[in-house]
Amino acid sequence: MINLNNLKVGDYLIAEYESTLREGEVTNIDSDEKKVCVATDVQEFWYTQENLHPIPLNDEQLLKLNFEKEVLESGSVKYKKGAFRLMTKTPNDFTNIEMWYREDRRQNPDVHFVHQLQNQYLDMTKVHLTREKI
Numbered sequence: 723m724i725n726l727n728n729l730k731v732g733d734y735l736i737a738e739y740e741s742t743l744r745e746g747e748v749t750n751i752d753s754d755e756k757k758v759c760v761a762t763d764v765q766e767f768w769y770t771q772e773n774l775h776p777i778p779l780n781d782e783q784l785l786k787l788n789f790e791k792e793v794l795e796s797g798s799v800k801y802k803k804g805a806f807r808l809m810t811k812t813p814n815d816f817t818n819i820e821m822w823y824r825e826d827r828r829q830n831p832d833v834h835f836v837h838q839l840q841n842q843y844l845d846m847t848k849v850h851l852t853r854e855k856i
Contacts, residue, residue: 724774724837726756732850733837736775737762745777776835779816783836784808788855804856806847808839823847 724735733748737760749766750759757768777783781799785791789801793813801808808821821828823846833839843851 723772724776726751726753726758726771728841729758729774729837730841730844730850732852733840734777735760735837736777737767737769738773738775739767739769743775776837779833779835779839781814787836787839787851787853803851804847806843821846 729735729748729751731748731750734745735748736743737746744762744764746760746762748758749761752758752768756771758771758774759766759768760774781791784801787803789803789808792800792802794800797812799810799813806821806823808819810816810819816834818830819833821831821833821842823843826846828842828846831842833842840851843849
């Protein structure tokens, strides 16, 4: 379950309907009704908070977001999208990350899911993180 206060239009998440899970993009948020409209590959539909799940941050998801992956000699992995950087100390371990955009550096931010990365990215770059290439 995701707290609605942590979502923004454009965030990616998993929507559940009749035990079927589908990745989708938030297209609208109704705070009064506590519902989120999500566009999936099937349709756009309103979901309650209980039917929304975060997408875990991992290598596959970063590549879907069109980050370039660079494995460093130290074993660290750097992901790049434009001037934005995200680095993990060890491959496939996203529990201890560092991210930076120009002079804004963040060590171990509270980022465990794709929508959290999107919100940090927006805060740092003033542009929403999408799957489009830069």
